Amino acid sequence: MATKRKVNNLLALAVLSAMVDRPKHRYEIAQTLRDRGKEQDMAIKWGSLYTVVQSLEKAGFLEIVGSERDGARPERVIYQITEAGRAELTDWTKELIAVPEPEQHRFVAGLSILGVLPPDEVIELLSKRIDALSQIIGGVRRELDKVLAMKLPRLFIVESEFGLAMLEAEMAWARSFRDEIADGTFPEVDWWRQVHADAIPPAEVIAYVERGLAEPEPS
Numbered sequence: 001m002a003t004k005r006k007v008n009n010l011l012a013l014a015v016l017s018a019m020v021d022r023p024k025h026r027y028e029i030a031q032t033l034r035d036r037g038k039e040q041d042m043a044i045k046w047g048s049l050y051t052v053v054q055s056l057e058k059a060g061f062l063e064i065v066g067s068e069r070d071g072a073r074p075e076r077v078i079y080q081i082t083e084a085g086r087a088e089l090t091d092w093t094k095e096l097i098a099v100p101e102p103e104q105h106r107f108v109a110g111l112s113i114l115g116v117l118p119p120d121e122v123i124e125l126l127s128k129r130i131d132a133l134s135q136i137i138g139g140v141r142r143e144l145d146k147v148l149a150m151k152l153p154r155l156f157i158v159e160s161e162f163g164l165a166m167l168e169a170e171m172a173w174a175r176s177f178r179d180e181i182a183d184g185t186f187p188e189v190d191w192w193r194q195v196h197a198d199a200i201p202p203a204e205v206i207a208y209v210e211r212g213l214a215e216p217e218p219s
Helices: 010-018 026-035 046-058 083-098 106-112 119-149 158-183 189-197 202-210
Strands: 062-068 076-081
Touching: 010 026, 010 046, 010 083, 026 046, 026 076, 046 062, 076 083, 119 158, 119 189
Parallel strands: none
Antiparallel strands: 062 076
């Protein structure tokens, strides 16, 4: 089970990771996260950065160590990570690696109510998704090739490798599912098609399923 964190926002984890080398003000923190492409690893709302930094300070994970002013610009507060912050960073990372946690996925939401669409339309939609995934995968592979050409340690690209593997697995599953529907090997596909062809009311369909029937009873 995931630990209840004092600051339970993945942006906070990213901020802590950006602070381990030296003290920074908020603008430097934001630039570090952008330079590392963290918005590709997690959903980052840049407008929340100030609030997250304040929350980390309040929790004792960051502390103010000074300020600086550059010309007429507003004064910039400089933060550094505390020992408690380093411990939180380490513990949180261990949990994320070791503890599986259900994550919401828009595709799964669509699959959960797939029956509202006729199977032939689903075949077309899955084909569109497969094409889109192929394009995305091609882009990710090209970016990975660029990074590998820079001779960076693999340690710094494993998250990209994982993302690529997940995309490839999703595309393979979507293609297999589409082909099952198209070639008629998907169970109950004929009934599924009949339900839409005959415009059978959803309440009746649900009743069939709840009674454990594979297809509507003959009228």
